[in-house]
Amino acid sequence: MKSKKYDGVTIFLFLLPALLLFVGILVAPMASSAINSFYQYKGFGQKTWLGWDNYKRLFNKDFPAYIPFKDSVVHALLLAGFSVFIQLPLALGLALLLGRGIKGERFFLSVNFLPVLISTVVIGQLWLKIFDPRGLLNSLLRLVGYLKEGDDNIQWLAEGQGKLLYSCFIPMLWQYVGYHMLLMYAGVKSVPTELREAAKIDGATDWQVDRFVVIPSMKQIVKVSVIFAITGSLKSYDLIRIIAMNLSTKDASVPSTILMDYMTLRGEYGVASAVAVLLILLCFFFAILISTIFKERD
Amino acid sequence: MKKFLAMLLAIVAVLGLSACTKDDGLTMWCIATKSDSNRHSYEEAIKEMEKKYPDTKLNWEAIENETYKQKIKAAVAGDNMPDIFFTWSCAFLGDFVKEDKVYCLDDAYKGFADKLPEKMCKNTTYNGKKYGVPLTMNIVGLFANMDILKEVGYDKVPGSYTELIECCDKLVAAGKIPFGCAGKETWCVTEYLESIIEKSIGAKALDDIFCNGATWDNPDVAKAVTIFQDMIDKKYFDPDGVSLGNDAVKQNFIDGKYAFYMNGTWNCADFSQKGPKNCQVAEFPVIDDSKAKLGQLIGGPSDTLAVAKSAKDAENTAKYTFELGQLICKYGYLDGCGLPAWTVDYDASSVNELTRSVADIVAKSDYMVLFGDTAMPSDEAGKYLEQVALVYTKQVDGAGFIAALKAAIR
Structure with missing residues (x-):
């Protein structure tokens, strides 16, 4: 009995550093955000209790200086949709192709993974050059005759013209194809060779081997990728900040830009905290939802 | 060995603490x-x-x-x-x-x-x-590339609003771009809009709105917004400006792509060193002389x-x-x-010559209204800048601008 108690203390002591880190770095700031979200708070000075007003403010159009939080969630979900239905299939396709052991496998793997290694700031700057009014894309459109002499440049980066959101999405989707590809490639490679060979002996084509042997075996990896893609889309900020160049962007707003807008431009930490809390809840909700969907399929 | 390491760690910790408290x-x-x-x-x-x-x-x-x-x-x-x-x-x-x-x-x-x-x-x-x-201290100045103005027959910066509009029309007809304004940085749009509002409604009225609690619900402000948007419609502004940041727009002015550039006078040093070669600075002309006059500036x-x-x-x-x-x-x-x-x-x-010209303008001035986003508390400034951005991309008109700011601020 004494020994068990002693073991318990030892286990607790061993867990303590990780627990302290977890509480200090994750739980405490989240709790602090949750508390601040019920106050009117400038980041310093007095806090005034507001109850649910900061949350109501995010959804109530009649509130003065309403920023459409709902639109930002729609944008983030749209990005998640693109990510799941365009980025992941592309990554899966590349992973399956490379997993077949084609010539130059390592080289193509590195090339596709390269954008993940490049700093987001650099990627943002590169795409800004592409989308610039006098940049590569418009020059190309002039070259192929889509834009005629005297036509105004297409404003890919301007607010209010319906293109900015997609100008932000394209680099984001492009940058992380390699990341998901690498995850899935590991999954493809973990499928035992015997299974592939057995299917081949039974007369399966490469596509049939992928469809009926490889893909079902890597379900867990696909699940992880889907969770990363959706939560990553909800949390997206850096590339949008660089490409939209403006925190107050309406066309390309996502929850994080609204959070930063409230915090840095308006000095309203209470509302910013409410956005942070909703963002955390949304990420948890989707992570659980995806796990449940995959479980049901099992 | 363990004792030695423990001692060493203790010394490091004590030294670290003393470093924190050292004056x-x-x-x-x-x-x-x-x-x-x-x-x-x-x-x-x-x-x-x-x-x-x-x-x-x-x-x-x-x-x-x-x-x-x-x-x-x-x-x-x-x-x-x-x-x-x-x-x-x-x-x-x-x-x-x-x-x-x-x-x-x-x-x-x-x-x-x-x-x-x-x-x-x-x-x-x-x-x-x-x-x-x-x-x-700085003010908003109307910087002009005199070489471009010369091409359409001007040897000095237009002194009246009518003259400025005529000059812009001539520039557009000659295939030149009169103004550059960085839509990606809203404060750059305010440099134009605030000057136009000030020279339409007068410095005191604008100061009252920014600093003294007057309402935004002022039809003259709406009219000034319409004037600004008319200038955009008449192609006085580089259409690419909505997609550009200030660095790019400023560089375009230096490179001689625009005739005018309205921005803070902190640019005097750069324009003196980098060009345009023949650059002058002036005050934005008066739009409504029954309410505003020369010598009323944005800045301070x-x-x-x-x-x-x-x-x-x-x-x-x-x-x-x-x-x-x-x-x-x-x-x-x-x-x-x-x-x-x-x-x-x-x-x-x-x-430099440009800064001295600015000093002359300031010496003759009698009223300075501080930049709106500096004068207002940060929550109000955020709401104000949001509406200014919408004005430039024409997502809101003059009436919408004052209605939104009346609801959001006063």
Whole structure:
């Protein structure tokens, strides 16, 4: 009995550093955000209790200086949709192709993974050059005759013209194809060779081997990728900040830009905290939802 | 071995603690990062102060503008402020003063009153007490590329609004772009819009809206917004401007792609050095002379140094800050980064021509309205900038602009 108690203390002591880190770095700031979200708070000075007003403010159009939080969630979900239905299939396709052991496998793997290694700031700057009014894309459109002499440049980066959101999405989707590809490639490679060979002996084509042997075996990896893609889309900020160049962007707003807008431009930490809390809840909700969907399929 | 390691760790920990508590001079935070045009003036001023006060070490740190706003607010919240800190005047410093975090400079000012005119401290005076040391001051100027204007028959900057419009029409007809404005940085749009509003409704009316609680629900403001949007419709503005940041637009002006560029007079140094070759600066012309007149400007002293209430030996730190501020102002003026808020008692013959023109404009002025986003508290400024951005991309018209600001602010 004494020994068990002693073991318990030892286990607790061993867990303590990780627990302290977890509480200090994750739980405490989240709790602090949750508390601040019920106050009117400038980041310093007095806090005034507001109850649910900061949350109501995010959804109530009649509130003065309403920023459409709902639109930002729609944008983030749209990005998640693109990510799941365009980025992941592309990554899966590349992973399956490379997993077949084609010539130059390592080289193509590195090339596709390269954008993940490049700093987001650099990627943002590169795409800004592409989308610039006098940049590569418009020059190309002039070259192929889509834009005629005297036509105004297409404003890919301007607010209010319906293109900015997609100008932000394209680099984001492009940058992380390699990341998901690498995850899935590991999954493809973990499928035992015997299974592939057995299917081949039974007369399966490469596509049939992928469809009926490889893909079902890597379900867990696909699940992880889907969770990363959706939560990553909800949390997206850096590339949008660089490409939209403006925190107050309406066309390309996502929850994080609204959070930063409230915090840095308006000095309203209470509302910013409410956005942070909703963002955390949304990420948890989707992570659980995806796990449940995959479980049901099992 | 274990004992030795334990001793070593203990010594390191004790040394670390002692380093934290060691008093090693004054601390200062500012925004004069290496790419900032004011960097040189800070460096020179600090060098001179170190020579004069060799026993006082100034540990200074420069932080990028937006990050700085967060950092200083966090420091105020955590009672962890540097002894001296850079701040913007009016509402930004006012928030800290309200929280009783800033040292009152009234006593220290007495020793510098002959060099620093009282009116320059107006924007950092709260309840009759002074809290800031002004550095340089700037206004919004209408910069003109005279070589381009010459091509359409002008040898001076159009002095009246009608003349300016005629000039713009001629420029458009000649295939030239009159104005460049960076839509990606809303403060650049305010430089145009605020000047147009001021010269339509008068400086006092605009000042009342920005600082004295007057309502935004003013039909003359709506009319001014319409004037600005008409100028956009008439292709007076580079259509690519909506997708560009200020650096790109400024470079286009330097490269001779625009005839005019409205922006802060801190650009004088750059335009003098980099071009356009034949550049002049003027005041935006009067639009409605029954309400506005020449000599009413947008700008004024805003860049400021302040002393934290928690500063070591606050009274002496305050005196040190006045001296430092005076030197930063001096070198900033000599570099062409703005006009001096302090009396000029040194040889300023090396100051560039453009800055001297700005000094003439300011000397003739009788009313300055501080930049809207500086004058207003941050929550109001955020709402204001959001609507200004919508005006430039024509997502809101004059009536919508005043209605939105009336609902959001007043």
